[in-house]
Structure formats: structure tokens, C-alpha cells
Amino acid sequence: MSISSSLSRTGVAAWYERRSRRRRSSRGADASLAIGVAIIGIMMLAALLAGVLSPADPIRQDIPNALAPPGTDGHPLGTDALGRDVLTRMLYAARTDLFVAVGAVLLPLAIGVAVGTIAGYRGGIVDRVVTGVVNVVFAFPVMVLLIALVFILGPGIPTIIVAVTLVSWVSYARLARDLVRRERSMDYVLAAKVSGLPTRRILGRHILRNIIAQPVTFAMSDAVAIILFITALGFLGLGVPPPAPDWGTMIADAQPYFTTHWWLAVFPGLAICAAGLGLSLIADGLSQKWNAQ
Amino acid sequence: MTEPLLDVRDLVVTFASGRGWGGDRGRIHAVRGVDFSVRPGEAFALVGESGSGKSTTAKCVVGLQKPTRGSITFAGAPLDPARDHGQRRAIQMIFQDPYSSLNPRMTIGAALIEILRVHRLAAGREAAERRAAELLDLVGMPRSALDQRPRAFSGGQRQRLGIARALAVEPSLLVADEPVSALDVSIQASVLLLLKQLQRELGLTMLFISHDLAVVRQLCDRVAVMADGLIVEEGTVGQVLTEPSADFTRTLLAAATDLPPLDLDLEHRQPKQRSTP
Numbered sequence: 001m002s003i004s005s006s007l008s009r010t011g012v013a014a015w016y017e018r019r020s021r022r023r024r025s026s027r028g029a030d031a032s033l034a035i036g037v038a039i040i041g042i043m044m045l046a047a048l049l050a051g052v053l054s055p056a057d058p059i060r061q062d063i064p065n066a067l068a069p070p071g072t073d074g075h076p077l078g079t080d081a082l083g084r085d086v087l088t089r090m091l092y093a094a095r096t097d098l099f100v101a102v103g104a105v106l107l108p109l110a111i112g113v114a115v116g117t118i119a120g121y122r123g124g125i126v127d128r129v130v131t132g133v134v135n136v137v138f139a140f141p142v143m144v145l146l147i148a149l150v151f152i153l154g155p156g157i158p159t160i161i162v163a164v165t166l167v168s169w170v171s172y173a174r175l176a177r178d179l180v181r182r183e184r185s186m187d188y189v190l191a192a193k194v195s196g197l198p199t200r201r202i203l204g205r206h207i208l209r210n211i212i213a214q215p216v217t218f219a220m221s222d223a224v225a226i227i228l229f230i231t232a233l234g235f236l237g238l239g240v241p242p243p244a245p246d247w248g249t250m251i252a253d254a255q256p257y258f259t260t261h262w263w264l265a266v267f268p269g270l271a272i273c274a275a276g277l278g279l280s281l282i283a284d285g286l287s288q289k290w291n292a293q
Numbered sequence: 294m295t296e297p298l299l300d301v302r303d304l305v306v307t308f309a310s311g312r313g314w315g316g317d318r319g320r321i322h323a324v325r326g327v328d329f330s331v332r333p334g335e336a337f338a339l340v341g342e343s344g345s346g347k348s349t350t351a352k353c354v355v356g357l358q359k360p361t362r363g364s365i366t367f368a369g370a371p372l373d374p375a376r377d378h379g380q381r382r383a384i385q386m387i388f389q390d391p392y393s394s395l396n397p398r399m400t401i402g403a404a405l406i407e408i409l410r411v412h413r414l415a416a417g418r419e420a421a422e423r424r425a426a427e428l429l430d431l432v433g434m435p436r437s438a439l440d441q442r443p444r445a446f447s448g449g450q451r452q453r454l455g456i457a458r459a460l461a462v463e464p465s466l467l468v469a470d471e472p473v474s475a476l477d478v479s480i481q482a483s484v485l486l487l488l489k490q491l492q493r494e495l496g497l498t499m500l501f502i503s504h505d506l507a508v509v510r511q512l513c514d515r516v517a518v519m520a521d522g523l524i525v526e527e528g529t530v531g532q533v534l535t536e537p538s539a540d541f542t543r544t545l546l547a548a549a550t551d552l553p554p555l556d557l558d559l560e561h562r563q564p565k566q567r568s569t570p
Contacts, residue, residue: 187394191455194355195408195462196381205407209398 033285039278043094043271050091058084058092059243070263078263080253086263089245090271096246097227098275100157104164104226109219111165112172113212117203119173120180130177134170142167146238155241160233164226171222172215179211213290220283224276231272247272296369297330298498299354299466304328304363306349323349325522326363331466336492336499338509338530340545341519350519351470351502355386367466382412385464389471391451395443401429401454402439408461428457432487449480453487460491467492470502485512506546510534518542 046053056074062083070078070086077086119130146163153159183189184207192202227247233239234248242249247268254264304327310319324346331337339347352358354365356374365372372380388394396404405425406418415421426436432453443451452472459467469488473481489512492499503509509516510530517527518539526539537543 187388187390188396190357191386191388191394191458192396193357194381194384194386195411195458196378197408197411201407201411206396206399210396 029285029288031285032281033289036278036281036283036285039274040282043275043278044098046091047094047098050088050095054085054088054091056085056088058089058245060084067257067261069261077267078261080250080264081257086250086267089250090247090267093245093247093250093268094271094275096157096240096244097230097248100160100230100240101223101227101275103157103161104168104230105219105223107161107165108169108222109172109215112169112174113176113208113215115169116173116176116178117180117208117211120177121184121199121203121207123181127177130173134173134177137167137170138174140167146233150238155238157240160230160239164229168222168226172218175215175218176211179214180207183207183211213287217283217287217290220279220286223279227272227275227279295332297366298333298368299331299500300366301327301329301350301354302364302366304350304353304365305361306346306353306358307361322522324353324360327519327522327524329517329524329527331498331500333465333498334496335515336501336513338501338503338513338516339519340503340506340509340516342504342545345519346522347502347504347519348470351386351468351500354466354500355384355468356381378412382462383464384466384468385459385462387452387455387459387467387469387472390475391448391455392475394455395451395458397443400440400442401425401457405439405458405461408458412462414462425461428461429454431460431491432457447480448476449484452476452484456484456487456491460495464497466498466500468500468502471504472501473508474503474505481508488512506534518545 050058062079064083065072065075065079066081066083068075068079068083070076072078075085075087077090079085080089115130119127145167149159149163149166153162189202189206192206197206230239230246231248231251234246234250235252237252239248240246250268251265254261254268257264304324305322306324308321308323310321327346327350329337329339339350341347349358353360354372356372356376359374367380367384370380372384395401399407402422402425405428406415406421409415409421409424410418415424422439425439429436429438434450434453434457438446438450438454443454446454456472472488473484476484485508488499491497499513501509501513513530515528516530516533517524518533518537518541519525520541525541526533526537533542534546537546
């Protein structure tokens, strides 16, 4: 009968799958993670120590020395059209952009995963309502919402975080909901139910632990998108209000000088790339590590 | 005759198949009116092919499935899906697939201690740890398993751990849903032996779900044969397996004896099993 066939399917195949996954993991994951953490760590450190690393004032104008090329005495990365030091502005911009990115990732991550987990586990009417809201938000034009919000709340960092959260929690909710729906019929969840564990505990200690890797990995790569989004907002003039520096605004300000004064756009551009690369490597390393477990 | 521990009357479970707004469109009748009762201390088997409704019936008993109709009485009290703490504790389950029934991210110790503490079966962390270690002794697993995660163990070992989890809350009824069908034949015998010993030592009542008559013959006292959501035959294992009255049971028996290697294997093993502790 079906004993030998079910044995080979559930037993050996599962064993082999786990086994090979575990082998594939370790070294590549560790390397990605280490390099990613190093890049982001250095950037964060530089952002924190901005005042020490570069004593110049990021918003002080010095028109006579405007548009100095990189390597000029006192301005290793040159100055912008208003004579402000590019390196100093980049360091302070890192503060803004990294902080906003962290806030604009953690908040939607927490909200989305919580809502999605409950919807996926409960099912029924709760699930249908959440799925409906998620679909509406997905279909909503982000920029229109943002412009409306900037109008209501005024431009600034809180507005950006609120706007990003309003839009991007749905990705996490959808992801968590689907993962939980798959997970909730797994035997170990049923076993926890039969054991008489309270639902709160089953969700928090059992299901969440098994699904959290994907949302967190997604958050890391989402952080890249959010940095780009903030940059885009800055470029459109809807972002961090001037004269506070951020990478996007710096590139926007550099627009008239793209062909003549390359350093104005290239250095902030490189910073964005480096932040994106670092976060992507962390995401990649984490996902490999978690999948191996 | 003793009062039954578990009494199932006219159990009906119907699933809606597919999605749709039409109320009656596509219904699957998984269980179509099942009656049986399990006496305290006995091992009662529900056998049948896959799709016969035996697992669904088991799920109703442990509270994972809401019956469409019918009543389940446990120790004289009605049992509905929203059962109370004590009732939930009293009925535990062993799952078919030992690879998915343990939480992959929790150590065995953490999982057992969690259950013990939620049910307040141990005063303090140390007592819970001691009890968890005793549970491992009970199922023949080394205490070092406490600090390991499920992936460190083979199917047979995991199934032992699954049994330890089920026993942690000291249930009076153990529902075993095909507990050995995912295991290697050579390991099946040892897990069955363990179940048999535990049943005797702890005075457990067992509801055993299986499609394998050879396994049922070794372990159970009475058996009910299910087909298409109905019980077609019921009686002692001796009666049903030697003088089947229903055609379906005969077919099932014929199918089982079609596999000489398995039957031979188990029969050869029997004397050995009794001698090993």
C-alpha cells in the first residue's frame, strides 16, 4: 500500500531538503552579512560623528568659494553652488536619510506584520476586511496621497514617515497574512492548539517566529526603496525642507551643474548606492541564514 | 458495561468545496453520521482508506474541526469545539507527520516547558525542567534532547518527542492519527511498542486512526471500519479481522495481505518485540 511511498516522500525527501539547505548556507551568508553590516555601520558611525569628522557647518553659505572642485583646501569633496561643503552636507544628510529610513521601515513592518498575522490566522470576515483595505491602499496613487499629506501636515521628517507608513504597511500585511495562512494549518500549530496554548501565545511564540524572517528580509530591501523614495521626494521638493541636507535634495540642487560640476551629484549618488548595497547585503545574508535554520 | 469515556453520536461533518456564494453548491460530506464509543482503558481503532473520514472524525474529537451536526460526549460532559481548559488538556493528539508536527524553531525543552507552565503543571522553572526530563525518559529519549531542535532527530525520534508532548499534560484520552505511517517500517514497530507500553503503564485510553490493519491488530482491542464517511463494521479486533462481515472490510483485508513483505516483517518481529523492554 502507500506506506513505503509516503515514507519516501515525507521522510527522506524532507530530511534531504533540510540537509542540503543547511549546507548551502553558511559561508556566503556570513560574508554578505558582514560586508553589509560593515557598510551600514560605517555610514551610521559617520552620520553620528558628523560634527567631529567635519567641523564645517552644513548650512553655512560661502558664495566666494562656491563650486570649488574636490581636493580644494578645506573642502575634500568640493563645495556646492552656495559654497557649502559637500562632505559635511553628505554626513549630515546621512543622519536624516538613515534615520528616516529606519523609522519608515520599522513602523510599517510592525503594523503590517501585526495586522497581517491576525487576518491570516483569524480568517473569515476579519481577513476579508483587511484584504479589502490592503487592496485599496495598493491601488492608491502614492504621490497624490503624499502631496495631500504634505499639504495637511506640512513638509518634514514626520510627514515622510507617516506617509511611507500609510502606504507601505500593506506590503507587510499581505506578506504576513499569506505566510500565516500557510503556517496555521501546519501540524505544529495544530499541535500547539491541541496542547491548549492560548491563541496569543501560538501567534507570538510559534507562528511569528517561523514567519518573521521573510518580512524582516523584505524590510531590509524595502529600506533601499525607501531611501530612494525619500531621495525622490527631496528631488521633487516634497522631502526634508531646506536648508537641512539630504542626499535627494543635494542631487536635485546639483541638477543645473550635472555636466559642469560632476561632484555635486556623484558623491550623494554614491552614498545612496552604498546605503542600498549595504542594506541589500544584510537582507541577503539574513534571509540565507534564516532559511538555513 | 462501563460508562464510555468518549461517546460520539451521529457525527456529521460537511465541507464547502470551492468558493462561491451559492449556499449548497459543492458540498463534501466527509463524515455522514458516525456513532461509536470508547471505553476507559481500551485502544479503539478507526480504520479506513484515505478519504473515508477517519481523520476528520479524530479532528472533531480533539477540537480542531467543528462538527456540522452530532454530539461528542467526554467523561459524561458534552464536548464542543470551544471546550474548557480541562477538557482540552484531557484529550491529546499524536500527529501523522513527525517532520511538521514539532515547531522547528523551538528546542524540545522549551516546547515541553511551555506546555507544562501554561497548564500550571509544574511549580517554577526548575520543576518544569525536571518534569520535561522525566517525559523524555518515559518515551525513551536521552535527556540531552532538551537543548536540541527537532531537526537533530530522525522521524522515529521525533514521533517519540511528539508522544512526550502529548503526555506532558497527563491526558486521559490519546488520539493517534496514523502515528507510524510516515515512519520507516523497521521503526514503526518500536514506536508501536512504546505506545502499547505507555497505554498499559499509564492506563491511557486510545483512539487510534490507521489504514494499516497489521498495525491495528498489534495495538488495539476494538476496531470500527469506516468507508465513505460511515462506519460499516465494528467489533473486537479478533472478530473484525478474522471474520469480517462487511464486504468493504474484506476488500481492505485483501489489500493488506497483498503486501507480503510488510506483513511477514511485522509477524516475524512480534516475538522479538515482546522480549525487548
